[in-house]
Structure formats: C-alpha cells, structure tokens
Amino acid sequence: MPINPWPVGQLSPITITLTQESLVVDLSSAATNQISVLLYHQNSDGSYAQTGTGAGVVTILQNKPGKIQYAPAASDVATAGNYAFRIKINWAGTTPQLFDYIPWIIQP
Numbered sequence: 001m002p003i004n005p006w007p008v009g010q011l012s013p014i015t016i017t018l019t020q021e022s023l024v025v026d027l028s029s030a031a032t033n034q035i036s037v038l039l040y041h042q043n044s045d046g047s048y049a050q051t052g053t054g055a056g057v058v059t060i061l062q063n064k065p066g067k068i069q070y071a072p073a074a075s076d077v078a079t080a081g082n083y084a085f086r087i088k089i090n091w092a093g094t095t096p097q098l099f100d101y102i103p104w105i106i107q108p
Contacts, residue, residue, distance in 0.1 A: 002103035008080050011072055013059075018066035018087060020099060025066035027089075032058050034090045037070050040101065042082035048101060054085065080108040 003014060018025035037054035055073035060066075068087070084101040091097060 002105060004103070004105040005107045006077065006104060008106055008108055009074065009077055011056075011074065011077070013069045013071040015061065015067065015069050016087060016102070018068065018099060020097070024064060026064045027060055027066040027068075028063045030060065030066075030089055030091070032060055034092070035060070035068060036088045036090070037076075038086045038088055038098075039076060040084045040086070042084060042103070048084050051083075077106055080106050 018027070035058045037056065037058065039051050039054055040048035041051050042048055054070065054076050056076055057071045057073075059069045059071070061069050070085075083104045083106060085104055086101055087099040089097045
C-alpha cells in the first residue's frame, strides 16, 4: 500500500502494522532503538537505491500484532520524488529483520 500523496515537508506520523509472509510480528522483546526506517529512492527501472536512514522518531504503538508509528523528520521529506522505505529491526543477537518496501510518493 503506497503512501500517496505526501506533500514535501509534511511531518504527520505514519502508522505501520508489521507483518512478514502473512505472519504476525511480536515486538514484545523489541525496543525503539532497535527499529530503523531505511529510506530509498526509486530508480526509473523500478528498483530502489538506499539513500540513508530516516531521521524521524519511531514509536511502538502495539506489541502484538506489531504496530509502530514513524514521525518523519524534515530532512526525510524535503524533496519531491518517488521513494520507498523499509522497516529494519535489529533483534538482539540475531540477523536484522527487513520488511517489504513501502512506496512513498512525495509531491511538490
């Protein structure tokens, strides 16, 4: 589900329910400092190139099913274009978990 339209500079929080392969994600053992938002630019061929890590604030709203809120920083939404973001969770002592791309179209 793309996030569209999103005006340049809009700082409203985005709520995301985390699922992977139709499985419910349990955030009971996660802390907000283990959750990152990875930012990507969409290339003309539809592929994504990572541009950085979001500078906004992540809040855990619900443990199970895992639901988070991301309040973007001004630098995350400063330029119009076709983007996407992914949620990354660094579980303690395991390989980080990456979630699917969420298209994010930022308009002038």
